[in-house]
Amino acid sequence: MRTTRTGMIAAAFVTLVASTSVWAHHGTASFDTSKDLTLKGTVTEWIWANPHCFLKFDAMDDTGTVRNWAVEVSNPTDMTKRGWQRTSFKVGDAVTVNLQPVKNGAPIGRLRTVTLPDGSSLTAMGPAPVAAPPPQ
Amino acid sequence: MRALGSFVILLAVSAPAVYTQDWNSAGLPDNVINAPKTNAASAPKRDISGIWDSGGAGIGGPGYESPPWTEWAKEKAANYRPGNGPRAVYENDINDPLSTVCDPTGFPRQVLYETRPFQMVQTPTQVLILYMFERRWRVIWTDGRPLPKDPDPRWYGYSVGHWEDDTTFVVNTIGTDERSWLDNAGNPHSADLKVEERYHRVNHDLMEMTVTLDDPKAYTRPWTPRNKMRLTLAPPNFDMMEMICSPTEVIDFRRNINERTNNK
Numbered sequence: 001m002r003t004t005r006t007g008m009i010a011a012a013f014v015t016l017v018a019s020t021s022v023w024a025h026h027g028t029a030s031f032d033t034s035k036d037l038t039l040k041g042t043v044t045e046w047i048w049a050n051p052h053c054f055l056k057f058d059a060m061d062d063t064g065t066v067r068n069w070a071v072e073v074s075n076p077t078d079m080t081k082r083g084w085q086r087t088s089f090k091v092g093d094a095v096t097v098n099l100q101p102v103k104n105g106a107p108i109g110r111l112r113t114v115t116l117p118d119g120s121s122l123t124a125m126g127p128a129p130v131a132a133p134p135p136q
Numbered sequence: 137m138r139a140l141g142s143f144v145i146l147l148a149v150s151a152p153a154v155y156t157q158d159w160n161s162a163g164l165p166d167n168v169i170n171a172p173k174t175n176a177a178s179a180p181k182r183d184i185s186g187i188w189d190s191g192g193a194g195i196g197g198p199g200y201e202s203p204p205w206t207e208w209a210k211e212k213a214a215n216y217r218p219g220n221g222p223r224a225v226y227e228n229d230i231n232d233p234l235s236t237v238c239d240p241t242g243f244p245r246q247v248l249y250e251t252r253p254f255q256m257v258q259t260p261t262q263v264l265i266l267y268m269f270e271r272r273w274r275v276i277w278t279d280g281r282p283l284p285k286d287p288d289p290r291w292y293g294y295s296v297g298h299w300e301d302d303t304t305f306v307v308n309t310i311g312t313d314e315r316s317w318l319d320n321a322g323n324p325h326s327a328d329l330k331v332e333e334r335y336h337r338v339n340h341d342l343m344e345m346t347v348t349l350d351d352p353k354a355y356t357r358p359w360t361p362r363n364k365m366r367l368t369l370a371p372p373n374f375d376m377m378e379m380i381c382s383p384t385e386v387i388d389f390r391r392n393i394n395e396r397t398n399n400k
Contacts, residue, residue, distance in 0.1 A: 026219030026220065026224075026227050026230060026235070026320075027219055027220045027224045027227075029224055029225065029226045029227065030226050030227045030228070030397035030398075031397075047388065047389075047392075049382070049385040049388065049389065050379060050380060050381055050382065050385055050386075051235055051381065051385075051386060051389060052389055052393070054389065054392060054393060056392070070392045070393055070396070072389075072393050075379065076162075076377070076379070077162045077163065077252065077268075077377055077379050078162070080160075080162035080377065081162045081163060081165070102396075102397045104397065104398060106396045106397065108393060108396050108397055
């Protein structure tokens with residue numbers, strides 16, 4: 001089992017390559033890119049749309065207040081390349097979201113990674129998984 | 137460890153589907169785009185038909201560092217509030233006509249920004265280019281007609297093409313609509329802009345695209361924002377995803393995200 005798992009992990013790293021994070025249509029002026037916030041919450045809506053998909057979820061912050069967060073990722077095309085789908089989330093899913101919040105304190109942000117109810121994760125920034133070349 | 141194991145399984149299940157599926161392909165994966173293609177078969181003569189993908193290189197999100205603007209360009213772009221580049225504003229203040237109200241991408245922005253996969257189709261008198269981004273198309277006339285004199289501006293201009301040699305197709309375009317921007321940095325252009333696109337098929341699987349702009353009304357010299365950008369031939373069963381600016385979706389995005397990022 002250990003050998004198998006080690007092999008799988010090695011295979012995963014082989015298939016990972018550096019990929020430029022794509023935030024094509026706007027910059028990051030409103031976001032505090034130095035902050036790193038992780039929230040546990042419940043999905044209220046998943047919008048699969050251009051120019052950016054975004055996930056809305058209710059989460060309690062460190063003051064005990066529940067707020068409805070809206071966090072953006074890139075467009076459906078780029079997210080498809082990362083393995084995301086229109087059906088990646090459903091209302092009521094328990095998720096853990098790692099994000100960069102906006103500077104003004106509103107519950108808005110850019111999603112970095114999200115952990116799904118089954119324990120798997122999806123990433124929105126940084127290295128992206130890529131496919132093997134097609135058979136010749 | 138458990139999370140990483142799940143991630144591995146996710147990769148194994150989802151990644152190959154990106155390439156091999158018959159419908160709704162987002163584009164070729166980076167490792168296919170970046171693979172050397174020096175051993176591929178020779179380029180066919182006078183044939184650039186097929187679906188081509190530049191991968192991440194084609195997206196051009198930050199925009200371009202242009203030559204100096206003329207006084208006309210400074211006045212033209214005085215009220216442009218771009219989302220990227222040296223003049224970028226806060227997200228809620230952006231007034232890019234493409235991303236905020238879904239104006240047409242226009243030309244040449246269509247080949248300078250979001251150059252996602254596109255299909256080239258050759259007929260006896262035309263080359264048609266069908267773009268995934270915004271699901272737009274262009275007609276390049278190859279029937280020998282000259283470019284029009286004093287044309288009415290069009291979002292996608294007027295284009296004629298010819299073969300410079302057996303593997304190089306050259307397109308000349310005029311008559312563009314100066315309401316469109318060149319890029320995300322808010323570089324303007326005038327209706328006097330002349331664009332030359334060069335499509336050089338290096339071998340069967342690889343093509344290079346070069347785009348040169350000559351717009352003395354707006355820029356102090358011609359410039360080449362795309363220089364031999366690599367394009368990889370996609371398999372013939374590649375079905376392009378839709379990637380369309382829908383005003384309904386943009387309004388929803390702005391209401392949920394942009395309008396709440398205000399820093400004022």
